[in-house]
Amino acid sequence: MVFTAGRPAARRSPRRRKALVLAGAAAALAVAAAGCGTSATPAASAKSTTVINAIGAENEYANVLAQIGGKYVHVSSILNNPATDPHTYESSPSVAQEVSSAQLIVQNGVGYDTFMNKMESASPNASRKLIVVQHVLGLPDSTANPHLWYDPKTMPAVAKAMAAELSALQPAHKTYFQANLKAFDASLAPLNSAIAQFKAKYPGTTAATTEPVADYLLQAMGIKNLTPFSFQADIMNGVDPSPQDISLENGFFAQHTAKVFAYNQQVVDALTTSIRQAAQRAGIPVVGVYETMPTPGYRYQSWMLAEVHAIQKAVVSKISTQRL
Secondary structure, eight states: OOOOOSSSSOOOOHHHHHTTOOOOOOOOOEEEHHHSSSOOOOOGGGSSHHHEEEEEEEHHHHHHHHHHHHGEEEEEEEEETTOOGGGGGOOHHHHHHHHOOOOOEOEEEESOOOHHHHHHHHHHOOTEEEEHHHHHHHHTTHHHHOOGSTTTTHHHHHHHHHHHHHHHHHHEEEEHHHHHHHHHHHHHHHHHHHHOOOOOOHHTTTTSSSSTTHHHHHTTOOOOOOOOOOHHHHTTTTOOOOOOHHHHHHHHHTTOOEEEEEETTSSOOOOHHHHHHHHHHHHEEEEOOOOSSSSOHHHHHHHHHHHHHHHHOOOOOOOBBOOO
């Protein structure tokens, strides 16, 4: 079953509070087959003793979890609608029940999905396995950019942790989980190759952004983000940037110093729309980036590769890809 939020994305509250609520936001809960774009064990099998009931707070983590767990895992994702702002999520009784019955939970951390902490505390379970990506990567709470899944180094480490925890829950299937982990790591080769090739062929590429959503990916591709992080953080946290910073941002387009403009397709308002329009008027190609994986049709690997290809198409051919 699928519950999706029907409210359009809006400006968010500060990052460490934004995951708590916006009145009227609906619960979003989907099985991996619908919310993650990959096959998963049918919901009816979730009660089977041979199937692990697992949750990925964000559908990109749920998708990878489904790939590693395969036939021995029933995966649900909570944040899975690319048409809404994941930071304005409000829990519901049905989602809380799903969390209470989960044997394994994967969440982002660094203040991005604190609603999970509240639900986990409300239904304590000493045997529940918990993977917090922040902790897997050894990142401090002060990490400024919470969009960890855009870093090419993140998912291999998280997938390894998933395989380990799944093996702990079902030791008899450890070989199966490790084989899936090996296949997942191998499947990242096209993405890693595309990133490396872009970095080698187009050194000195510059970009402007509204938010730090894809900053880790831009950095991996060797792209210099001209937009000051203070401006990105203001937009991310729902704070109006200073007129000087807005003028600076628009100047990257008017002066053609930015070769591509990456903006958060999932969270828009009058200001971000006006900035996108300024880029378009100046002939700067626009690439939309997402906080939750677009579905259906994508899995984590193909989503990230599509973003790399869209950025390359913008830089090389000046073609915009506003929506994947």
